[in-house]
Amino acid sequence: MPSSLELLKRRLAETNALSSAISLMGWDQQTYMPRGGAEARAEHLGLLSQMAHEIFVSSETGELLEKAQSEAESEEDRALLRVVGRSYRQSTKLPVALVAEKSRLSAQAHEAWVEAKEASDFKSFAPILERMFEIAREEAEHFGYEHHIYDALLDLYEEGATAAECEAMFAELRGPLIELVRAIQESGRQTDDRFLTGDWPRDKQADFTELLVRGIGFEMSRGRQDVAPHPFCTNFSINDVRLTTRFMPNLTYAIFGSLHEAGHGLYEQGSPQAWDRTPLAGGVSLGIHESQSRFWENIVGRSKPFWQHYLPELQKTFPQLSGVDLATFYRAINRVEPSLTRVEADEVTYNLHVLIRFEIECAILTGKLRVSDLPEAWNAKMEEYLGVTPPDDARGCLQDVHWSMGSIGYFPTYTMGNLLSFQFLAAMQQDLPETDALIAEGRFEPILRWLQEKIYQKGSSVPPKELVLQVTGKPMGASDYLAGICRKYEDIYELDRAPVKA
């Protein structure tokens, strides 16, 4: 007779099969699905998600989980029970009616958001957004929290993270970043990146970005790259990881989009083979995931050594660029300029965009800001932190998809990823001081191997805070990021100022 643990694993295999199907349907929807397929796809996705949810939250799962506790003998099995127990508690804490309402509202909200954004008409979206925030509040109450309502929501995306930590993180970042941006603007040394915009043949963009992602170690026999309007990375097992990228007049969209998604992809491909198709496979949290996409996109991909290696290849692919020297190219891909849109923001201003969203989410959740006043609050903060004011809400508070999906409490994980990418780099350089030289030679294996050993091979088995401690010897902080960012941009913009304390 099979043990409860064995039966639980069989049950998880079923939900894994369903969620893999759901992911494939999502991937197809964004890449190849003809327009006509949309209605049936939405219907099918809804039904399969419901089936997966019902199997997972059923009382049988709960009973098996409980009985299996005493059967777990290996560390792996204990980790599995921990991870599954956590999701089970999260999923079962919400009343079925609330889950159903959120699911219906999300579908409706997404459409309303698309229309509102197109028409730059926040008012039409406000009532739905209002209800979405109310649902988030209700969810948080069901999940429970000790200090701040935000904690309950953030924890869904980043286990154990709290609003207090986010406040501390942003408090540490805010002053130095605003200061750095000002220094860059006042330096009068803005870089010229106009040569990055042109008529780049799509097939060459595809070839070159594939060369890059293969180059850093993404295995094409266990993954592929396709084209999607909004790049993402998804996977159906650790041996089938799908990247997407997009081809735009500005060449950097494809290059850094591909490297970013490949960073997510390397993390997924790096899970232990024995854990494939189990809840222990794959990245452990959004923050850690983003640290990997940002590591490969920014720390590796926007470094001078990287282009020391790849610029000749780029120029071979696009002869129009043959007159551009390394220094000019490096400065162009690292141009810092306050802008309206988070997804187009540079490494320095990006976290200020996130800060605005964090502050607004907290303010609405705690009743300090009404949804109807969101545009004014947004614009005021944009002016305060970035010195720019959105000309309309489409380019302002309607720009992100997250809230329409009910993903409230998600944004800070972007900044956590940025911080952690530098914190992991600092730890890596203890073991591997010559990262720059390796990158310049195009030898990414030692770097990838380090990340695999320290992070990827842990899959989801170690909670994010513990993982950060294990890998870097300290909790997440802003110092490595600030030091790295300041050093880099003081050099690029030849800033003559006292080094920032970090």
Next chain:
Amino acid sequence: MPSSLELLKRRLAETNALSSAISLMGWDQQTYMPRGGAEARAEHLGLLSQMAHEIFVSSETGELLEKAQSEAESEEDRALLRVVGRSYRQSTKLPVALVAEKSRLSAQAHEAWVEAKEASDFKSFAPILERMFEIAREEAEHFGYEHHIYDALLDLYEEGATAAECEAMFAELRGPLIELVRAIQESGRQTDDRFLTGDWPRDKQADFTELLVRGIGFEMSRGRQDVAPHPFCTNFSINDVRLTTRFMPNLTYAIFGSLHEAGHGLYEQGSPQAWDRTPLAGGVSLGIHESQSRFWENIVGRSKPFWQHYLPELQKTFPQLSGVDLATFYRAINRVEPSLTRVEADEVTYNLHVLIRFEIECAILTGKLRVSDLPEAWNAKMEEYLGVTPPDDARGCLQDVHWSMGSIGYFPTYTMGNLLSFQFLAAMQQDLPETDALIAEGRFEPILRWLQEKIYQKGSSVPPKELVLQVTGKPMGASDYLAGICRKYEDIYELDRAPVKA
């Protein structure tokens, strides 16, 4: 409170979502999936198929089906209950252990078949094939049959069809076809088709075949065409129909592969919108389905009027062909020559290949032939009907994938499709005598509209035999096919002989 019929429909929506996911996984497996994804995909497909099966065969489905009988008020609902009742009875007649064994054996058999084919080593495959035929025998006993064990298996693919009908059908075809092949060979007027082989750029093959399938009316907003090693058509709803094709040195593979699959695709796209995601949507049987793929591939696609319209376009795409005149091109794409392989066979010899498989299946199922003697029997029949002897079993009895999948009783539907394509044409020409002129002008709408009205709009609601009667006024027969084929090839090969009675 929802009615039993309503509850049954909800249940069917779940199995529809699962089978749509399974189809997407299958499509992806053949088109884009990286090598590494194979193991997880097989695992996921197995689990989802099992889930769909369990939901469908559960006693709840049976009870709902029974109670719903008295609730059906529309003709549609009655058709739905008939169709679902039939599948339910089929699925529940088999013991779970037998279904599981077949599923396991199929996976094993497929691999064994691939290896045996590569090594042309029938002996290594024989024991598994032996068991596969035993399973088919057991299945047939569970399904039950009145006259011939073959009837029970054939009925799975073609409702109501019998071995006796197949025997009659082949008896009618055999003599005239062998006679026609002999006359062609003795005419000394073999056509030259070497100019069809060349180095055709893949993207141009893609463009041209897309032009063709769009041209005949396949809607790309509700479907698409990709590349696969063995072309197929699948769909995830009637508004998301996926064709595949392949690009080979011989240009006809892409052209007629695409037209063939587009024929299947047009049938699927043509179901009533109201029936989407229900068991009433989509083609009713394999024979009727094949009649549509063959109609568009052969009757339309290999006709002279079709190339009167498309040859200039083809020559524009492939300037190498600009010296080829219509008559030469038409003769080349209709070259008749006995060959070793069914899938490469021409319109005339094709059904003789099917006949051999039908006779062998019957002989093994009734114990008249032992699996170990299959190669000899195969080769003897090839020699007798086609005058060619396979040099090895890879090009002989190991060529088809069907038996390794346990699809025994499937082959005759290919010939039914060929016959029905001509029978439907004859009926169409009663209403629309000018089909040739329409095709020559590239005006396929009236032809497609006729097929939609008479066949596609019926979905699966009318059983195949009844459908044939409704559309053509008579049961399926060989006369229209024989008359059409003889007329066409007597013309092409300038045969001087008494017209065949048909």
